[in-house]
Each structure stands twice: as structure tokens, then as C-alpha cells.
Amino acid sequence: MARRFLSLYCRDVPSDRLTPLVEWCDRYSPLVSQDGCDGIILDITGCAHLFGGEGPLLADLRRRLRQMGMECRGAIADAWGIAWALARYGRKFIVHGETAAELDPLPVEALRLPEETALELRRLGLLTIAAVRKVPRRSLAARFGATLLVRLDQAFQQAAEPLTPWRPPAPYRASRVSGEPITTVPAVEYVLRDLLREICERLEKNYLGSRHMELACYRMDGTLDRCKVRTSKPTRSIRHLMRLFSGRLDALRAGFGFETFVLSVLDVEALHPAQLSLSLSDTVEEEASFDALVDRLGMRLGFHDVNRIRVCESYLPEHAVELHPAIAPTITSAEWPDYRVRPIRLIDPPMSIEVSILIPGGSPVQFFVGRQKHLVVRSEGPERLTPEWWRERGMRWGTRDYYRIEDDQGLRLWIFCDSSEHWFLHGHFA
Template identity: 40%
Template sequence: MTGRRIVSISLPRLAIESWQSRATRRGDAWPEDIPLALAAPGPHGPVIHAANRAAERAGARIGTRAVDSRAICPALHIEPAEPERDAARLARLAFWARRWGPYSTPDGDDGIILDTTGAAHLFGGEAAMLAEIQAGFARAGLTARLALAPTRGAAWALARFGPERAICTDPLPALAPLPVAGLRLSGETLLLLRRLGLKTIGDLAAIPRLSLMRRFARAEPQDNPLVRLDQALGRAAEPLDAPEPAPEFAAEARLAEPVMDPSDWLPGLLADLCAQMAAADRGCRRLCLSVFRVDGERRDIRVAMAAPTRDPGHLLRLFDGRLERLDPGYGFDLIRLAAEAVEPLAQAQPGLDGAAPTGLALARLVDRLAARFGAQTISRPLPRESHVPERAEAPGPPLAATPAPPARPDRPIRLLNPPEEIRVLYAIPEGPPAQFVWRRQTLRVARHAGPERIAPEWWHDRPGTRLRDYFRIEDDSGLRLWIYREGLVHDGRGGAPRWFLHGIFA
């Protein structure tokens, strides 16, 4: 037995409750005490697809013909069912339920399977988690029955035929008293099992397998009682296929003939995608270009943006030099462009001269550099709380939300790491050196400003660290440098002061 924990969510009244919810939003709420049924096409006329409680009390049964139900209950009101809208809502609910677990998928027409392995402690335990899930669906106007078990089959059976909010650790004792309908079998197979006298799952488990294997040898795996029993008891694997949600905005081109290069179709796809996002006042932070080869292979190229955008020209530039890396094989016959990360983005106000706003210039520059060289090879400075220049900034990711620190006019943009020691030939008392040697060049100071004193940080520096006096100097050629004197004469922390060149002004 594995350590998996699977939650099965049964929504037995999804169709009728969804119809009533849509009617309420239209301002046409249906009273609960008036019989209402939804009808779907059947082989011999419309059949009852769903019914409210008043209709059920009046004799309407799911699967019976609508005319027969109306004969039993003349006051029964019948509306057409909307299975496609119900299926779409069930898919949305399945993704919504991922707040309680990382993997979920619709289960049939009226259920959801949710993998909560290792997540129950985040909600106060398994019992508290089931209660919270049921309360969440109740707030959405849906009746839900839940169960938790180590296998998908056991959770499904307990959610529909077991006690309320059942929690199972050992499937066989929990499933034994339940009817064989809990094994997700077809009506014909259930009828055959009842004729054999096998009414419960415990009865089926007690029968020798050899005789049942002969009888169900030609049955499909999904309708074989032994296969379903093994899946429910954890003896056979039953993987959970949890698809990712479909992108909110996407554009695709289906090609009549395979092509080797998708470049010609990319501008049109970007224009279509950006028009969709503009209509919804949205912008994207990540794009995925997918090309489908004729041999069944798929290739993806993703680009990320520092700020949400829907400018097709800017997005097109991010793919420069990257399409050549695609292996076309025998060609592509389908090209799809999807926005994977979407955020609100209102319309921007252009300037009085008609020019586009320039506030995103830095973000777009970062986008192009990251697309060309890779996001991991580019960094931007982030401010840190320190007076020591080499500690005042730290490298950060290019797409960080934290803005870069503003440049100080009295500090150089380029710092030498580590600072380079200079040999002083003549120094002015309490001032900068009048002449010094740096990299075998003798420089004479023409102008200077300072000093700016920076004391050691006792919480970082070791005892005996000397203070610094910084000077901004300019030589005869106009070269502007940032130098400092480390220590003072007779400061008791070493010998004579030393001089270093720390930065170069632009």
C-alpha cells in the first residue's frame, strides 16, 4: 500500500444546481417547492437528465422518459439540459479545487478526483480538510459528498456509497459492505454480478479469482470486476491524469502543407494574440510558442517579460535568434502561440505628441537582453542597508520586481573589486594626494572634492578595521576618479594610512 491520499468529490446534483444558479443570475430564480426537471435526448424521446428535490418527491426519476414522468406528475416543469455548459463548469471546478492539492481532474460527468498527498496538515488534518472542501462547494451552491482513501477507486466508492466524509486507510474492510456498483462498472456487468449473487464488494473479494477470470476474460479492463477490485484495493496502478488548464489567450495557425520555418506566421499570431488581450485589458508576462511536427513531436520556445505587455512589435523581437534552434524534422503543420502568465493591463495614455509612453523602456531592454543572453547571465543591482560602498548593492535577477537603486551623482557607477592600492608621491595634509602612481601611470590632481568619511560597521567588520576618507578627484586630462585614504595617522589601528582607488566616474 502506498502513501497516496486521494479525495473523491461527488456532485450528484451538479446539473440541476448549475441550471438554477444560471437562472438566478438571469433574475429568474426557480422556487424549490415547484417540480423541475431537465431533459436530454434519448433513444425514444427526451429522458430525465436531472431533477430538483420537489420533482424527485413527485416521482420523477433520472433516466425515465419525460412523458412518463409528466404523466405521473402533471405539474412537472421540464427544461432542456445543458450538458456542455455543465462539463465546462465541472472543468473549472476541478482547477479551482487545486487549492487543496496539486493535482485534480474531472471524474465522469459529476465528480472530481483530487490528489492531496502530503497536503492535509496544511488544513488542520484530513477531517478538517474534507470539511473545508465540502463547505467551499456549499458556498458555490453545490451539494458535495466526499471521501478520502489511498486509491482512486476506494475514494470513488466511499464518496457515493459510504458514510459522510469517510476517511479510509485500509480499503478492503471499508469497501467490503458497499455494493458492487462502487467499482465503477457498467449496468450489464452489475446485472450479471447480481444474478451470480454477488451484491457487495466483500462478496466479490471472497470468490476464487480463477472462476471469475474465465467469465470476464473478454471484458474491457474498465469493465472487468477483477481489474476494478485490484485498482480499488491498491493491487493495480491507476494513474491520475491531471491536465493543465487551457490558456486564456491563444492563437494558432493550421497549415495545409508542412513548413520548415515558422517565422512568417509569427507576426500574425502575435497580432491576433495581442488583440485578444487588448479586448480584455490584459497583458502577458510569459509566452510559449509551440510548433507541432508532422512526425508527432512538439517543440516549445518560451520568452518571459519583466513587465506585462501586449505590444506585438516588442514581443516579436524577443524571438530573434531563437527560431533557428528549432529542429524542423520533416516540417511543422501546426503553430500555436499561448499566453501562459497574464495580468491586468489598462490602456496606456499616449503623450500630447502622439508618442507612446516611455516608462517601459528599461523593462523592454531587460526583456531583449534576457532573450538574447539568457536570464541567468544578466543581473541588476539591488539596494542593501550598508554605508560601505561595496556592500550597498547586491546582484539580483533581471526580472525582479524590486526597482534598481537610483544612481548617486557623487558616486561612480563602476567600482573596482577589489579596490586597487595607489602609491602616493605627495599628499596634501587632510586632503587628497597631489600626485600618485596608479597602474604605472603618474597622475597629478587638478581638482578635488571631499572628504566623505565612512566609518567601519562594527556589526560586520572585525576589530581594528580603519575608517575611510573618500575624495572625488580629477587629473589634468579630465579623468575623474574616486579614491580613499584608509586610516588616520596615530589612530592606533596600524601604521601609516594607505591609499586606494575604488571607482571611475563615467
Template identity: 40%
Template sequence: MRIVALDSVADRLRLKRGQGVAEARAMHPQLDVLPADPTADQAFLSALADWCDRYTPLVAYAGADGLALDITGCTHLHGGEKALLDDVLSRLFQLGVEARGAIAASPGLAWALARFSTARLSDDSVIEAGEEAAALGPLPVTALRLPETLTDTLIRLGLTHVADLMEAPRAALARRFGPLVFLRLDQALGHDDEPLSPRRPVAELSVERRLISPVSGEDDILGLALQLAAGLKTTLEERGEGGRQFELLLFRVDGKVFRLLAGTSSPLRDPQRIAALYKERLAAVHDDLDAGFGFEILRLCVLKVEPIKSVQDDFSGRPDQSRALADFTDRVIARFGDEVLSIAVLAASHIPERAASLQPAGDAVLPARKTLQAEEWPVMPVRPLRLLTHPERVEVPAADVPDGAPERFFWRRTAYRVARAEGPERIAAEWWIDGEDAPTRDYFRIEDETGRRFWMFRNGLFQRERMHPDWFMHGIFA
């Protein structure tokens, strides 16, 4: 067992990463050793990244133990760079997280300073433009994010600090160590560009509200959501757009962040309707939303926008039909999920179960939908009202004609006598999907003596495809 991470106390005891646990225990018997759990570490880092969303929407992972925040254009909201850094570090300290941070013009330099700087004051952790070289120079070469073998070689050659590299002749070193050394150096100094890749797509629009005293009640959250939505309205109107997907972020006092997604079937900007979506969402997640000591920041983001056509209400006073319908589907989907509401979609296929299917209604606003209608089919077939999801096996004792309709059959342990039968309607398999061996089905419409009408098929042609083909119940007629 080896040491993979140390806290600051252990660091002062001059223990090293990679050292054996037994050896470390021999040196310091009072050592407290915990097994490493990378998955939990990752989850914790991800939760911290969520927490950091309060400062900037662009939060990226920086290795397995750090976060990079792109604070371009965000600092004035927090009173300047230094104030922001102080705020982050002090809040993290209050959360019980020992963190170090630095602000620099390039991610590489900030990474190096946060990990290797010996500065005690946060003043020294904010690097102004033009001071990069001076800040990076005294740091060890380990701060350049190079592979371990490369760093070891550099140190063995006496190039222990970044300043040594900066002074050394470039061409010779690049020939010897490859281009990576100077790429990293240039990136840290800001000569070369290095983009951050944020964890989440940046929202199109977002409005937030910071509260002095945290709220926990559902009604309070809804009221605030309505206010936030009202704040979005003017911007959306100026852009001529409406939101298709919204996200409400609830920052809990203790650092946990809840994200509530809500989609709509048509672009939306009416604050009341956006708030109504969240009413359903909150009711649906009721038990999972643990308010704890309350939420301190609420943010409403629009993740997806679409152009919206402004509609003038008419004077009839009747509610707009399609809007009411969209409102209903949105409410149901926000509450129970996408798969609860569906529409029937027809497809051009002879195979009955492929000819019609139920698709989620979420994306389609009903009247605008263009689908195949059964009237457009060249021949009107005979089709049942209800189709069994899986055709059910039917016992047919004997038929007069081997490839004719049955005279009696057993289905779901009940005997039926056939009074009338129509058929067969022969439907061949789609060989390009099912393969060439798929059996042909002979469909019969059957009425029993009481008047129940069933749709049954014989799976395979008698003695040609199957010796004794099986019968299946596939549908029920009116």
C-alpha cells in the first residue's frame, strides 16, 4: 500500500507521495490512514464544480484534484479579482475544504501557482498582465504539467526551476526533449493559446437571485422562479426567441446544487407558464429535493432557444387552442416525464406492428404535425383497434382445411368457437430486415359465437415454410 495523497499536516512531517504506508507508519506511528476512493473524490470534485457555478458558468476540471474557472467578465459582479478569490477560498474554508487558488491570465500559470506557489497572501496569487514570467520563474519544473519521466530528466540535468528553462537555448532543448516542454512553457506564459473545456454547455441566458436569508418552502421557490422568469422575458422578447429547455439551479447553503430541467413542446417566454412548468417539476421531485437549511442562490437558465412567432390574442375571449394543448402536454411531461404522453405515428410498412407506433408527444405540437394518414393508403386494409404488444400463442386443435381458418381455438385458457372468418390476408416478412427465413403470416379476422372479433395469424405457410405452423393472437377488433 502506498500513499497517494497527503494533507498539509502530513506534508509538514516530510512524508512523500508514493511512499509505503508501512514505512510512513514506522516513522510516525500516530498516522491516520484512509483508503483512497477515486470515485468518491471525483463525485466530490463534481459537486464542488456545481458549487463554483455561482461564480461563472464556465467551470472546467483541471486534473483530478483541481478546478479551473474562466472568470472573464464575471469579476466585477464580485468586487474585483482579489475579492472573488478571497470569497471562493473563504467560503470553501467554511465548507471545510482546504483549497488553494490563484488568478492568472492563462490556465497553465494559474494551475502552477495554485499548486506550487509559496505565497501566503492572496495578493500574491493574483498575477497581473506582464508579471507572468516573474511569477513563473521561481517555480519548480514540476509546475509545467509535463509527464513525470520528462520532469525527472530535466531535474537530473540541473534544470530544476522554470527560470532555468526560460534562459536555456530553445532549439537544442526542443530537439532533445520534444516540443512539449516549450508548448507548456508558452501556454503558461500566455504566448500560446489554451482553451478550457467547460463541464456543461453554457446557457443561452440566465438570471439569478442571491438571497440574504435562505428560502426552503416550495411556494417561495416558485415565487422566485416566477420573478426570475419575468426577468428573462424582456431579453427573450428583444431576441425574438423563446426557451425550449429551462434549468433551475438551486444552490443550497451547505454547497449542494440541485438542477431541475424542464422542457417545453413549443418556445416559451410567458413567465406564468415557465413558473407553471416548475410547479409540476417541484411536485414531481418533491421527495428528492431536500431543502436542508435553505437555498441561497436561485438561477434560471435557458439552455435551448428557438425563434418564437408573436401571436396576437383575438377578441373572442376563447383561449387559444394549440397553446392550451401545448400547455397541457408541457405540464404532464414536466411532471411525469417524456414517455407518458404519446402520439400515434403511421409508417409505410406492411408488417402490422411496424405500421403504427406510439411516439413521445414532447417535440411535436399537434396541429403542425405532418404524418401519414391511413386514408392515404392505396388499399384500405382491415386492422384491429388494439394490438397486443407481443402476439400470444393460440392453440388450434384442428382445421378443416390445413391452410384455412380455424374452427375452434384456445386462447388464454378459454375455448372459442369460430362463427365467421375472413381471410387470409397474406403478409410476407420484410426480408431486408427480418432475413430471408422469416415466415409469412396469414391473417384471419375471426368472429366467435358471441360476436367477439379477433385478429389471428398463422405463422408460416403450411408445409412449405413450417410443417405445422403455430397460431398467434395479434389484435382485437371492435
């Protein structure tokens, strides 16, 4: 199938408005990219029929942009270079095949050349593309370098030109356009359920589940809202996803109303169909499952606050454990040796304490935390922890000598002495 490109030339649009416009063009095709500082390029291969053909698509695009107060020119052709040239210099906006006939009369600037090259060509009297094409390639290369030839080849489909979309196209995507603008949450929910049904069915056929979904809601006035839903395990349960989405939908502001909805699955993972159990008691309801709980907590609190614990390969207390987001792939923990007794609570950063009586080379006998006096009754240690040279933070205290001490009140604390003989309180034992 021949590729079809739509180039949009937005001369009057300020550059800071171009990026949102690129995102907005998502509604026509998933492959959209900004093109220079005044244009947008869309790969609309296989998309046009959704809008009734290429003509209606272009008309629809221009009408909507005009409503937003932007005058743009667009052209559709078989290659990026042709579409670009036609959008800026052409008379005909939709071209099939007949490349040479369309491009030849256009000025040399239509080849997307650097300004000085174009100027040089004009000075030599080569005003149109046809004139440039008559010059032998060898002399063009000698005079203007590779750029001109590459551009020429791209325009005449002799060289490939890849399009890098502003974000990777979603592997699964479904969209709905509503006849009337939608303003209420129940109506959005209805559309969403419909979209989810379609997507989940497709996922199921391929034994996949979604980890990350996004609903883009396009408003009448050209702005859009996105709701994202991440899950800790792949899922294709409509009920679960609806529940995760419902928390986000309330935050949508309809304004003039939504007209288009695009649901895309940004991340998929394998999810094999589960065997249904015959006895009802065996099956745990999806909603009641632990994974669903993790997803709900993550959606409300943010996934950086819902963590699993990972033991790392380090003895330094601040590096030995790591909170690891529950949503991330599972990780293996290191083994922790029993004899290294650790406190239940850690004070971060360690609190400076004042030692008033000290056995030289041993543990303190009496010290103050703030103004609170602690008399040491029992102590264990030292446990010497040397800094790991590959870390910067561990170097702050140098070599640390840790003592587990118990005071006269029965309070059990973890204190250390750094290499400059300063004492710190670092944790509480049970």
C-alpha cells in the first residue's frame, strides 16, 4: 500500500502553539510529527477512509483549524517531500502519483533547502525544480554537496525519509466521535465503556493485557484532556479499568463539550487466559484481589507511594533497602545476614548527639539527645561500616562505628561515631 503523507503549513501559528497542535492532530493519525518550525507532518496511510476520504479529511482539518482561528494550508501526497512542497507552493492539494508534473513548475525553495543553497541556485538562474533536474547530478553534487541531491531524491521518492512521531504510536487504539458534544460524566463513561469493550476484546485475542492506558478527550475548542491509568499487573478487565478511570473522569472539565475520544494502550504485557473454575468459591472476584487494591492505591496516592521492599547489596543503612514502586516489574532481593541486627526505625538524616562521658575507644557512657540525658546501661558493638567508594553520600561520615545501646529507661538506640569522632543517633530498636 502506498504511503500517504499530509503536510500542514501553519505560517501564522506562533511556535509555542505548534506543539499542542501536533498533539491535537493525533485525532487524525497516530503518526504525527512537528515539521520544522512552521509545519506539521502526518502519516495518514490507511486513516483517510475513517473521515470519508482524503478530500473530506483535509477539509475537516482545515475547517477545525479555521474555527480555532488558524489559517493553514495542507496537502496530501505520496511522500513527505511532495506534500511539503505542495502545501507551501502548490496549487493542487491532493496528488496521486504524477509527481514530476506537479513538482517541476515549483520554485527551488520547495525542495526544503537551506536558505543559502536556494539563493545560490537562484543566482545561477535555476529557478524551478525542473531546471535543477536538468543539471547533471555530478555537477550538482560538486557544487552544492549532498543535501540538494538528498532532497531531490526524497521529493521524487528515490530516497526514503522516515517519520519520527512525537510519541511512539500506541499498539492498540480505538476512537469514537460523538455527534453532539458530550458534557456529562455518565456520557463519557458510556463512551469509555464502549471503547474498553473494543480494546479489551482485541487484547484478549492476542493474549495481552494493558499496563498503561490513556484516554484522550478532545474538546470542541481544540483543547484536550488526557486521563492515564496504570496498573501493577497486566489487565483487560473492563470492570477494573472502569473503576480506575472513574476516579479520573471527575476531574475532567468539559467546557464546551467533548467531541472525540481516543483510547490508546501505551504498554502491553502478555496475559494468558485464565481457566474458569467450576466451583464459585475458588474464584476471587477481580475487584477484591490484591493486585486491584494496589492499582487503586496507586491511582489515588501515586505509584511512588505504594512500594515493595527490596534488600540491596550494601551494608550501609541508607542503601541497604530500597522502596521499589509496586507497579514496576518484580525484583529479586538480596539476602540479609541475621547477625547484622538493624533497628526498626531509622532517623534520616542521623541526628547529632552530644556525648558527655566516653570510654576511650569504646561506647559512650552518657550522652544527650537534645536536652534529654541518656545513661548507657548495656551496649553492643562496634560494628564498623566503611564507606563504599562508588557512592558519594556514604562518604559524608567516613568510616562509621555503630553501637547498639540500651539506656536506663530501657530505650534501645542505634548510635554511631564517624571518622571525625562526632556521634550521631541513627535509629530506634524495638
